[in-house]
Amino acid sequence: xxxAYEHARDTYEAIGIGTEDVLQKLAAIPISLHCWQxxxxxxxxxxxxxxxxxxxxxxxxxxGKARTPDELRRDLEQALALIPGxxxxxxxxxxxxxxxxxxxxxxxxVAHFQGWIDWCRARGLGFDFNPTYFAHPLAADGFTLSHxxxxxxxxxxxxxxxxxxxxADAARQLGKTAVTNFWVPDGSKDxxxxxxxxxxxxxxxxxxxxxxxxxxxxxxxxxESKLFGIGSESYVVGSHEFYLGYAVRNxxxxxxxxxxxxxxxxxxxxxxxxxxxxxAILLHVSRGVRWDSDxxxxxxxxxxxxxxxxVRGNFLARTFIGLDFFDASINRVAAWVIGARNVLKAxxxxxxxxxxxxxxxxxxxxxxxxxxxxxEVKTLPFGAVxxxxxxxxxxxxxxxxxxxxxxxxxAVLTARG
Ligand code: RNT
Ligand code: ZN
Numbered sequence: 418x419x420x421a422y423e424h425a426r427d428t429y430e431a432i433g434i435g436t437e438d439v440l441q442k443l444a445a446i447p448i449s450l451h452c453w454q455x456x457x458x459x460x461x462x463x464x465x466x467x468x469x470x471x472x473x474x475x476x477x478x479x480x481g482k483a484r485t486p487d488e489l490r491r492d493l494e495q496a497l498a499l500i501p502g503x504x505x506x507x508x509x510x511x512x513x514x515x516x517x518x519x520x521x522x523x524x525x526x527v528a529h530f531q532g533w534i535d536w537c538r539a540r541g542l543g544f545d546f547n548p549t550y551f552a553h554p555l556a557a558d559g560f561t562l563s564h565x566x567x568x569x570x571x572x573x574x575x576x577x578x579x580x581x582x583x584x585a586d587a588a589r590q591l592g593k594t595a596v597t598n599f600w601v602p603d604g605s606k607d608x609x610x611x612x613x614x615x616x617x618x619x620x621x622x623x624x625x626x627x628x629x630x631x632x633x634x635x636x637x638x639x640x641e642s643k644l645f646g647i648g649s650e651s652y653v654v655g656s657h658e659f660y661l662g663y664a665v666r667n668x669x670x671x672x673x674x675x676x677x678x679x680x681x682x683x684x685x686x687x688x689x690x691x692x693x694x695x696x697a698i699l700l701h702v703s704r705g706v707r708w709d710s711d712x713x714x715x716x717x718x719x720x721x722x723x724x725x726x727x728v729r730g731n732f733l734a735r736t737f738i739g740l741d742f743f744d745a746s747i748n749r750v751a752a753w754v755i756g757a758r759n760v761l762k763a764x765x766x767x768x769x770x771x772x773x774x775x776x777x778x779x780x781x782x783x784x785x786x787x788x789x790x791x792x793e794v795k796t797l798p799f800g801a802v803x804x805x806x807x808x809x810x811x812x813x814x815x816x817x818x819x820x821x822x823x824x825x826x827x828a829v830l831t832a833r834g
Contacts, residue, residue, distance in 0.1 A: 421798070421801040421804070422436075422801050422802065422804070422805040424798065424801065425797075425798040425799070425801035425802050425805075426802075428797060428798055429769060429797065429802070432771045432774065432797075433771055433773065433774060434769055434770075434771055436769070436802050436805075439765065439768040439769055439802070440802070440805065440806055440809065442733075442768055443502070443761065443764060443765050443768060443806060444501070444502055444503075444806070444809075444810065445502075446502065446733065446738070446761075446764055447502070447503060447504045447505045447543060447738070448500070448502070448504045448505070448738050448739070448740065448757050448760055448761065449504070449505040449506070449507040449543070449545045449596070449737065449738065449739035449740065450493060450496065450497070450500075450504055450505065450506060450507060450740060450753060450757065451507045451739060451740050451741055451742075452489060452493070452506065452507060452508050452509060452512050453509055453512075453743055454740070454742065454743050454744070454749055454752050454753050454756075455482070455483045455489045455492045455493060455749050455750075455753070456482050456483040456484070456489055456749075457475040457477075457482055457743060457745045457749075458473055458475055458509075458552075458743055459482070460509060460511030460512050460549065460552065461485070461486060461511070461512055461513065461514065461515065462511050462513075462515065462519075462552075463515075463517075468552060469551060469552050470551045470552050470553070470556055470557060470602070471550065471551025471552065471556065471602035471646070472551075472602050472604075472646030472647040472648045472649055473551060473602075473646075473647075473711075473743075474647060475711075475743045475744075475745050476745060476746060477744060477745030477746025477747070478745060478746075479745055479746055479747055479748060479749065480830060480831055480833065480834070481748070481749065481826060481829070481830025481831060481833050482745065482749065482833070483749075484833065486512070486514050486532060486533070488833070489512070490533075490536050491829070492749065492750050492830075493506070493753070494540070495750050495821075495822070495825050495829075496750050496753035496754050496757070497540070497542075498812065498821075499754045499758075499812050499813060499818040499821060499822070500753075500754060500757045500758060500761070500812060501758075501761060501806050501807050501809075501810030501811075501812045502761065502810055503541055503542070504542060504543075504757070505542055505543035505544065505545055505593075505739075506533065506536075506537050506542050506543070506544055506545065507545040507546075507547070507739050507740075508530070508533055508544065508545070508546055508547070509546075509547045509549050510522060510525060510546070510547060510548050510549040510576070510579075510580050510583075511549040511552060512533070513525055513529035513530055514529055514530070514531075514532045514533075515529055522548075522549065522553065522572075522576040522579070523572060523575035523576050523579060524579070525576075525579045525580070525583060526579070526582070526583065527582070527583050527586035527587065529583075530583055530587065533587075534586075534587045534590050534591065537587070537591055538590065538591055542591075543591060543593040543594075543595070544584070544587040544588065544591055544593070544595050545584075545595055545596045545597070545598070545737075545739065546580055546583060546584040546587070546595055546596075546597045546598075547580070547597065547598050547599075547600070548576050548577050548579075548580040548597070548599060549576075550562065550573060550576075550599075550600065550601040550602060550603075551602050555569050555572055555573070556573075556602065559602065559603065559604060559605060559606075559648055559649060560603045560615065560654075561573040561601045561602065561603055562574065562577070562601050562603065562618070562619050562622035562623065562626075563601070563603045563615035563616070563618045563619040563622065563654045564603075564618070565614070565615075565618070570618060570622055573601075573622065574622050574625050574626055577599065577622075577623075577626035578626055578629055580597055581597055581626065581627075581629065581631055581636055581638065582629075582631075584596075584597040584635075584636045585631045585632070585635040585636040588634075588635040588636055589635055594633075594634060594635060594636065594637060595635065595636050595637070596636075596637050596638075596639055596670065596699055596737050596739075597636055597637070597638050597639065598638075598639040598640075598641055598672050598699055598701075598739075599623070599626075599638065599639065599640050599641065600640075600641040600643070600655075600672070601619070601654070601655055602646060602648075602649060603615060603619065603649070603653070603654040603655060604643075604645070604646065604648075604649025604651075604652050604653035604654055604655075605649060605651055605652045606648050606649065606650055606651060607650075607651050608651045608652065609651070609652045612652060615654045616654055616659055619654050619655060619659070620659075620663060623640070623663060623667075624667075627667065627669075637670055637697065637737075638669050638670060639669065639670035639671065639672040639698075639699040639737075640655070640660045640663055640664055640669055640670070640671065640672060641655070641660065641672035641674055641677070641699075641701065642655050642656055642657040642659065642660040642661070642671075642672075642674075642677060643655065643656075643674070643677040643709070644656075644657070644677050644678055644679060644709070645709075646709065657677075657678070660672075661691065661695075664691075664695045665694045665695055668695065668696050669695065669696075670695065670696065670697045670698060670699050670737070671691050671695045671698050671699070672698070672699040672700075672701055673687060673688070673691070673698055673699070673700055673701065674701035674703055674709075674741055675700070675701065675702055675703045675704065675705065675714075675719065675720070675723065676701075676703040676704065676705035676708075676709035676710070676711060676741075677701075677709060680705065680707070683719075683722065684719070684723055685719070685722035685723045685725065685726045686726070688723070688726040688727060688730065688732065688736075689726060689730045689732075692730065692732055692735060696735065697735040697736065697737065698732075698735065698736055698737070699736075699737045699738075699739060700723065700727075700736060700737070700738050700739065701739055701740075701741035702714050702720060702723070702738060702739065702740050702741065702756070702760050703740070703741045703742050704717070704719070704720075704742065711741065711742040711743050711744070712742055712744060713742050713744050713747070713752045713755050713756050714740060714742060714755070714756035714759050714760060715759055716759040716762050716763060720759060720760065720763045721763045721766060721767070723763075724760065724763040724764045724766075724767045725763075725766075725767040725770065727764075727767070728764070728767035728768055728770070728772070729767070729770070729772055738760060740753070740756050740757060740760065742756060748822055748826055748830070750822050750825060750826075750830075751819070751822045754818055754822065758818075761806075762799075762803055765799060765802060765803055765806065766799050769794075769797070769799055769802065770794060771790065771794065774790065775787055775790060775791065778790070
């Protein structure tokens with residue numbers, strides 16, 4: 418045991434926080450690692466188009482982007498080796514292993530994802546899933562599940578159904594519940610004349626997808642709203658109000674993406690509101706810079722406040738945490754490591770908060786003590802507890818992980834050309 422940790426343990430002990438207990442809790446919280454950071458949301462369909470579409474944009478050309486499932490898995494393994502704890506894989510449907518064949522998204526089955534599932538099993542990872550409603554000719558005009566063309570709409574319904582089955586099959590094999598997250602890009606650049614009909618169709622499509630009963634033990638569905646996207650500046654069919662209503666009515670998970678709201682809105686503040694009415698939430702931890710730019714997650718106020726709310730509300734059991742960013746301007750493995758470590762660090766600080774004491778002061782009307790302590794807590798020695806966590810979880814302590822990424826970059830990534 419390290420003396421800096423012992424000192425920190427005593428400091429927290431003095432304010433009624435047991436660091437041993439906190440470290441145990443932290444070790445049990447999985448983060449779902451998004452596959453799409455490793456290859457700039459490319460996927461493996463090799464349809465030739467190359468356009469991501471859906472208003473998603475990745476900038477940067479750092480060398481070493483994963484080109485195959487094996488490369489992507491290898492990169493994820495390297496990232497996971499530098500992130501303390503046991504985590505999960507968050508896979509998009511366009512990352513199937515199709516054996517060089519063209520497989521329609523409606524025809525995807527668990528067989529196309531068996532390589533990923535086996536990989537998860539061998540590493541003790543859980544598996545989360547996402548239907549892919551972009552990078553496809555039938556999504557090219559900006560509408561999918563809300564499309565006015567019944568054939569197009571049915572195509573995307575069939576895709577959604579296929580994805581839920583794949584997630585359930587994966588969950589059955591792994592013995593761990595999967596979360597399947599539905600995000601569609603549907604919307605329009607300029608003001609539509611009819612805001613209602615696409616929303617009616619989106620609700621109907623979701624109903625048709627979810628009509629197939631799947632045990633909650635295997636798969637949980639989440640729906641993700643968005644404020645606007647590139648090409649859907651004036652109207653997004655799946656707005657916050659739309660999905661909040663849908664999730665409440667159908668008791669689905671609500672996905673809150675940190676980049677999908679007005680920049681001055683607090684996503685943290687939404688958590689204890691929506692959890693009054695939906696069974697659980699999925700957090701897409703992300704960082705928007707001026708817009709939904711999906712920058713790498715920092716250990717910043719917004720991220721800390723979100724996880725603080727999860728812990729303060731005792732919502733950990735009803736919160737699924739995933740990362741959602743894509744930065745191609747830096748080492749992609751490092752991007753995962755930085756983002757995941759920051760989320761875990763934010764969780765740690767939240768778990769170390771003397772929440773009971775703060776509430777006591779608040780309830781007693783001692784707002785001076787509340788403010789004073791909230792500020793004092795900020796300089797308590799959580800860094801030593803974090804280092805101890807990394808040590809115990811057998812990952813590099815402090816900045817030592819950067820050297821490992823550099824080594825990996827030289828040995829593996831640069832060779833990819
Ligand atoms: C897009 C959403 C969505 C995507 C992924 C790739 O704005 O955030 O979650 O990032 O599905
Ligand atoms: Zn998202």
